[in-house]
Amino acid sequence: MTPHLTTLAAAQKSAEVTDWAARIGWVVGLLLFIVFVYWLMRQGWKWRRTLQGGLPELPVAPAPAAEPTLTMSGRYHASTTAGQWLDRIVAQGLGTRSRAELTLTDQGLFVVRPGAQDFFVPAAALRGARLDKGIAGKVLPEGGLLIITWEHGGTEIDSGFRSDRAADHPAWVEAVNALSPRHTTSTTEHTETEGAR
Known part of the structure; x- marks a missing residue:
């Protein structure tokens, strides 16, 4: 086998190797980002609820005493x-x-x-x-x-x-x-x- 073919075969073999550590790192990073965005959304929801805390309780519905329109x-x-x-x-x-x-x-x-x-x-x-x-x-x-x-x-x-x-x-x-x-x-x-x- 010529040196050129040996180098080509080695290059093909190394291309098949997957860098699992990098892939796992990306997946974990993406999951952390999604959790962070979800947490921010919940905080915004809570903040809005606090700002609207002056809104009184909703009226209790009476027993319907009339035919529905x-x-x-x-x-x-x-x-x-x-x-x-x-x-x-x-x-x-x-x-x-x-x-x-x-x-x-x-x-x-x-x-x-x-x-x-x-x-x-x-x-x-x-x-x-x-x-x-x-x-x-x-x-x-x-x-x-x-x-x-x-x-x-x-x-x-x-x-x-x-x-x-x-x-x-x-x-x-x-x-x-x-x-x-x-x-x-x-x-x-x-x-x-x-x-x-």
Whole structure:
């Protein structure tokens, strides 16, 4: 065998050797990085919850005393400060995404969430509803989200829901706006102004 062939054979053999220490080092480093990022996310979540510590406990739902105006099955996506679609509220369990069963009555909005904290919005606290496309980490086609605005502890909150049947959303907007004191007042004022003309 010529020296050239001997060198070539040796080079081919050494190429097959794997540097296991370097590979293990990279894998361990990557795992540590992932754990560190996860820890930072949890710290940010805790910090946000601390900042929102002034938000009072959510109202306890009364026993339903009226026939439901509307019901809906779907998903609860998030709650944010009203008008600030990225300012997620995590206090009082409002940061947990979940399935949701919504019931609207003359008393207000009942939100039942399997695996997460249920909440109730009294009719007097409702501020209106609209269709939108995004809320805190969830973006859908235009009109894909039902956003219900309500007031709690002096803070106006937008809560985002998506029905299993998106065609139900417009009926919910109409019904919530009809029940909302703000919308009712503005409609009455508008009617009185038109009558004065």
